Amino acid sequence: MKTTTTAEAPSSESSVYDRYAAAAHAVEPALCCPVEYNTDLLAAIPQEIIERDYGCGDPTPYVRPGETVLDLGSGGGKLCYIASQVVGREGRVIGVDCNREMLDLARKHTSTVAETIGYANVDFRYGLIQDLGLDLDLLASELADHPVHDPAGYLSLRQTEERLRRQHPLVDDDSVDCVLSNCVLNLVRQQDRRPLFSEIFRVLRRGGRAAISDIVSDEDVPDRLQQDPELWSGCITGAFREDKFLQAFEEAGFHGIEIVKRQSEPWRTVEGIEFRSVTVVAHKGKQGPCLERNQAVVYRGPFKKVVDDDGHTYHRGQRMAVCDKTFHLLQRAPYAKMFDAIEPRESIALEDAKAFDCRRNVCRDPRESKGLDYDATSQGNASSCSDEEPCC
Numbered sequence: 001m002k003t004t005t006t007a008e009a010p011s012s013e014s015s016v017y018d019r020y021a022a023a024a025h026a027v028e029p030a031l032c033c034p035v036e037y038n039t040d041l042l043a044a045i046p047q048e049i050i051e052r053d054y055g056c057g058d059p060t061p062y063v064r065p066g067e068t069v070l071d072l073g074s075g076g077g078k079l080c081y082i083a084s085q086v087v088g089r090e091g092r093v094i095g096v097d098c099n100r101e102m103l104d105l106a107r108k109h110t111s112t113v114a115e116t117i118g119y120a121n122v123d124f125r126y127g128l129i130q131d132l133g134l135d136l137d138l139l140a141s142e143l144a145d146h147p148v149h150d151p152a153g154y155l156s157l158r159q160t161e162e163r164l165r166r167q168h169p170l171v172d173d174d175s176v177d178c179v180l181s182n183c184v185l186n187l188v189r190q191q192d193r194r195p196l197f198s199e200i201f202r203v204l205r206r207g208g209r210a211a212i213s214d215i216v217s218d219e220d221v222p223d224r225l226q227q228d229p230e231l232w233s234g235c236i237t238g239a240f241r242e243d244k245f246l247q248a249f250e251e252a253g254f255h256g257i258e259i260v261k262r263q264s265e266p267w268r269t270v271e272g273i274e275f276r277s278v279t280v281v282a283h284k285g286k287q288g289p290c291l292e293r294n295q296a297v298v299y300r301g302p303f304k305k306v307v308d309d310d311g312h313t314y315h316r317g318q319r320m321a322v323c324d325k326t327f328h329l330l331q332r333a334p335y336a337k338m339f340d341a342i343e344p345r346e347s348i349a350l351e352d353a354k355a356f357d358c359r360r361n362v363c364r365d366p367r368e369s370k371g372l373d374y375d376a377t378s379q380g381n382a383s384s385c386s387d388e389e390p391c392c
Contacts, residue, residue: 035055035056035057035058036058037058037060037082038060038082041060041082041085041086042082044081044085044113044116044117045078045081045082045109045113046109046112046113048076048105048109049076049077049078049081049105049106049109050078052075052076052105053075053076053078053079054075054183054235055078055079055182055183055213056182056183056213056214056215056235056267056277057182057183057213057214057261057277057278057279058182058213058279059079059180059181059182059211059212059213059279059281060079060082060083060086060180060211061211062178062180062209062211062260062281063083063086063087063178063180063211064086064087064177064178065086065087065088065090065091066087066088066090066091067087067091067177067178068087068091068092068093068094068175068176068177068178069083069087069091069092069093069094069176069177069178069179069180070093070094070095070096070171070176070178070179070180070203071083071093071094071095071096071179071180071181071182072096072129072179072180072181072184072185072200073096073097073129073181073182073183073184073185073187074095074096074097074102074106074124075097075099075102075105075106075184076102076105076106077095077105077106077107077109077110077122077124079095079180079182080093080094080095080106080122080124081109081113081122083180084113084117084121084122085117087121088119089118089119089121091121092121092122092123093121093122093123094122094123094124094125094171094176095122095123095124095125096124096125096126096127096129096132096170096171097124097126097127097129098126098127098128098129098136100126103124103126106124107124110122110124125137125170125171126140127170127171129181129184129185129188129196129199130188130192130193130195130196130199131165131195131199132169132170132171132199132202132203133164133165133166133169133170133171133199134161134164134165134169134170135164135168135169135170136170138164138168139160139161139164142157142160142164143157146160171203172203173202173203174202174203174204174205174206175203175205176203176204176205176208177204177205177207177208177209178208178209178210178211179200179203179204179208179209179210179211179212180210180211180212181210181212181213181214182213182214183213183214183215183235183277184214185212185214185240186214186215186216186235186238186239186240187235187238188238190226193248194248194251197248197249197251197252198252200252201252201253201254201284204284205284206284206285206287207283207284207285207332208283208284208285209281209282209283209284209333210249210254210280210281210282210284211260211279211280211281212279212280212281212282213261213277213278213279214239214240214245214277214278214280215235215236215239215267215275215276215277216239216240216241216242216245216275216276216277216278217239217240217241217242217273217274217275218241218242218266218273218274218276219241219272219273219274220241221237221238221239221241221273225237225270225271225273226238231270236268236270236275237270239275242278245278245280246259246280249280249282250309253284253286253287254282254283254284254309255282255283255284255285255286255308255309255310255329256281256282256283256309256333256334256335257280257281257282257283257309258280258281258282258334259278259279259280260279260280260281261277261278261279262276262277262278262279263276263277263278264276281334283333283334285329285332286309286310286325286326286329288325289325289355290323290324290325290326290355290356290357290358291323291324291325291350291353291354291355291356292323292324292348292353292354292355292356293323293324293327293344293347293348293350293353294344294348294364294368294369295321295322295323295324295327295341295342295343295344295364295369296319296320296321296322296327296341296342296364296368296369297314297319297320297322297326297327297330297339297340297341297342298317298318298319298320298339298340298342299314299315299316299317299318299320299338299339300316300317300337300338300339300340301316301317302316303316304316306338308326310326310358311359312326312358312361313361314339315363318363319342319363319364319365319366319369320361320362320363320364321356321360321362321363321364321368322356323356323358324350324353324356326358327341342364342369343369344368344369344370344371345369345370345371345374346371
C-alpha cells in the first residue's frame with residue numbers, strides 16, 4: 001500500500017468529497033457492501049441512480065406511511081426515492097448532502113420518479129449532516145453578495161451563519177419522524193461526531209426514531225490508519241468501534257437502542273481489524289417530567305432482570321413502580337411485548353399528579369393500584385360454563 005506523508009495527505013473531508021464527486025459520474029464498486037433492497041420499490045428508480053448508490057445496509061424497513069423522513073448523506077437519492085414510496089402521498093422525504101455532484105444526480109431525476117409513482121414528495125437540500133441548521137444554498141447567496149477577503153469578513157460570515165441557522169434552518173427542530181442514513185456517519189470527522197448525533201436528536205420529533213446503517217470496527221482504529229485518505233473515504237478507517245457507536249446514541253439522549261441487523265462476517269479486514277455493517281434503531285422520547293399516577297409494569301422475561309437507559313431495573317414477574325412517562329414509553333416500540341402494563345383502579349389526573357422519584361427502584365404494592373379499601377369479591381364468569389364443559 002502506498003503511504004502518504006502528513007504534509008501531502010488531503011484532509012478527511014476533501015478526500016471524501018473528491019471520491020464521491022467522482023463516484024457520481026462513474027461507478028466505484030469499492031464504496032459499497034452487497035445490500036438487498038425491495039425490488040418492487042427499486043422499479044421506479046432510474047438505473048443511473050441505482051448504479052451510483054454506495055451503502056452498507058437498508059434502514060428503510062423502519063419507515064412508516066405518512067411520515068416525514070430525513071436521509072443524511074442522501075447521495076444520488078436512492079434511499080430517498082425508496083422512502084418516498086413507503087411514506088406515500090401524505091408523507092414527505094428530505095435528503096441532505098454536501099456533495100454538489102451527488103445532489104445534481106439526485107435532483108436530476110425528481111420529476112421522473114414523481115411521474116412514475118404519481119406524486120412528488122422528495123426535497124434534496126445542500127448542507128452538512130453535522131450542521132443541519134445551516135442551508136449551504138442560502139450561505140452561497142450571502143457569499144456572492146458579501147465575499148470574504150479578510151478576517152473582518154470572516155467574523156461577519158460567522159454572524160451570518162448564525163442568523164441563517166436561527167431564521168432559516170435547513171431542518172427545523174422536532175420536525176422529522178424518522179432519520180435515515182446509509183454508510184455516511186463514518187465519513188464525518190472525529191471532532192464533528194458529537195454535534196452530528198446532537199443534530200439527529202434535535203430534528204426528531206418526540207416519539208421519532210433514527211435508523212442508521214453504518215460500518216463499525218471490532219477494535220479501535222489507530223491514528224495511522226485513520227490518516228490514510230483512501231481507507232477513510234472508502235468507509236473503512238473512519239468506522240466507529242461497535243460499542244462506541246451505540247454509546248454515541250445513548251449520550252445524545254436516545255433510548256431503546258437496538259442493533260437490528262449485524263453482518264456476521266466482516267466486510268473488510270485491515271491489519272487484523274474487522275469492519276462490518278450494522279443497522280441500529282434508536283428512539284427519542286424519554287425526556288420530560290416524572291409524575292406519580294400509581295402505575296406499574298411487569299417484566300415478562302426471559303431474563304431475570306433488565307435495566308433500561310435511565311437505570312431503572314425491572315425484575316421478572318414483579319410489579320415495578322414507574323412514572324407516567326415510563327409507563328407509556330414501555331407500551332411502545334421497542335418494548336411493547338416485554339411488559340404488562342397495570343393501570344390504577346382510580347386514575348390520578350395529570351394536573352393532580354405529584355413528582356415521582358425515578359432514582360428509586362421499588363415494587364408497587366397491589367393495593368397502591370387497587371386502592372386500600374378495595375374489597376370486591378367475584379364469582380367467576382358463569383357464562384363460560386356449559387353442560388358439556390365442566391367449570392373450573
